[in-house]
Amino acid sequence: MIKIDVERKVLGENDRVATGLRAALEATGTLSLNFIGSPGAGKTAFLERTLQMLPQSTRAAVLTGDLQTENDAIRLARYGYPVRQINTVGACHLDARMVEKHLGEWDLRGIDLLFIENVGNLVCPTSYDLGEDAKVVVLSVTEGEDKPLKYPGIFRKSELMILNKVDLLPYVPFAPDLARECARRIQPGIEIIDTSSLTGQGFSQWLSWLMARAGKKRSTCSAVPHADAMRFATV
Amino acid sequence: MHEMGIASSILDAVRTELLLYPGYRAARVGVRIGEFAGVDSESLRFCFDAIVKGSALESLELGIVAGKGDELDLSQIEMEEVGA
Numbered sequence: 001m002i003k004i005d006v007e008r009k010v011l012g013e014n015d016r017v018a019t020g021l022r023a024a025l026e027a028t029g030t031l032s033l034n035f036i037g038s039p040g041a042g043k044t045a046f047l048e049r050t051l052q053m054l055p056q057s058t059r060a061a062v063l064t065g066d067l068q069t070e071n072d073a074i075r076l077a078r079y080g081y082p083v084r085q086i087n088t089v090g091a092c093h094l095d096a097r098m099v100e101k102h103l104g105e106w107d108l109r110g111i112d113l114l115f116i117e118n119v120g121n122l123v124c125p126t127s128y129d130l131g132e133d134a135k136v137v138v139l140s141v142t143e144g145e146d147k148p149l150k151y152p153g154i155f156r157k158s159e160l161m162i163l164n165k166v167d168l169l170p171y172v173p174f175a176p177d178l179a180r181e182c183a184r185r186i187q188p189g190i191e192i193i194d195t196s197s198l199t200g201q202g203f204s205q206w207l208s209w210l211m212a213r214a215g216k217k218r219s220t221c222s223a224v225p226h227a228d229a230m231r232f233a234t235v
Numbered sequence: 236m237h238e239m240g241i242a243s244s245i246l247d248a249v250r251t252e253l254l255l256y257p258g259y260r261a262a263r264v265g266v267r268i269g270e271f272a273g274v275d276s277e278s279l280r281f282c283f284d285a286i287v288k289g290s291a292l293e294s295l296e297l298g299i300v301a302g303k304g305d306e307l308d309l310s311q312i313e314m315e316e317v318g319a
Contacts, residue, residue: 003314004313006252008248010245010266010307011244012248013244013247014244091237124273127307152271153271153272156271156305157271
């Protein structure tokens with residue numbers, strides 16, 4: 001009997017691909033965000049409103065994941081930005097290889113913002129690095145305030161929490177302060193923005209966050225910054 | 236839910252390691268899982284048993300120990316000489 005110390009990550013292969021993606025996105029200064037939330041948290045509507053409100057010069061692209069159907073890609077494609085649907089055909093999460101494959105021949109030099117909408121699920125996507133700059137967790141007010149405590153992994157790993165559908169607050173028994181407190185108990189540094197994709201509430205704050213992050217990413221870009229980068233910084 | 240994918244990643248790693256040790260078979264693989272890894276041990280065991288069954292790694296045993304944070308690591312593989 002021999003014992004071999006392997007000491008490596010179980011998802012080492014995913015991490016290897018994600019590291020490659022991260023390097024590619026780093027070189028082009030492309031900001032990549034991985035949106036994670038329950039089914040029905042409003043991820044797609046949130047991205048639709050975001051695309052609708054982006055300054056015209058913004059070079060954005062979207063990858064959207066679902067088990068089946070092209071429905072989300074069709075919705076998101078209405079705003080004039082490149083969109084690709086990833087059908088996971090049963091898998092409950094996106095992995096780095098799916099992202100790499102679906103980025104395909106897209107030239108990252110022409111993309112400043114890459115939005116990745118993960119499969120609706122608060123558990124499994126947490127384990128898979130997609131080479132993103134940040135995970136953004138979307139929690140809606142029709143869910144429980146204690147969701148961060150029930151699904152701590154994703155709240156711990158997210159930089160930003162979108163507290164979504166706040167237009168419904170008058171109609172649902174949801175205590176936003178409690179939800180925020182639960183999220184901060186898991187991740188004290190998490191930033192939280194209250195939004196409604198229907199009314200647009202909170203979107204100016206969200207877009208400021210987004211543009212600040214995009215500008216920062218561009219400024220650390222190893223390539224020579226171009227005119228678009230300057231435009232980002234001043235939006 | 237994604238434990239099936241995790242189980243198959245573990246088996247892939249064992250197969251890769253076995254290539255370096257001709258004449259040996261894998262008896263046990265150790266995995267460390269932290270509480271934030273998002274992996275349920277029972278579910279992983281269930282998936283693992285389901286996919287080793289009938290495969291060349293049928294007798295492989297899965298050992299799970301508690302890890303820290305979001306650790307999801309392979310720790311050790313125990314191998315026996317074939318025919319020993």
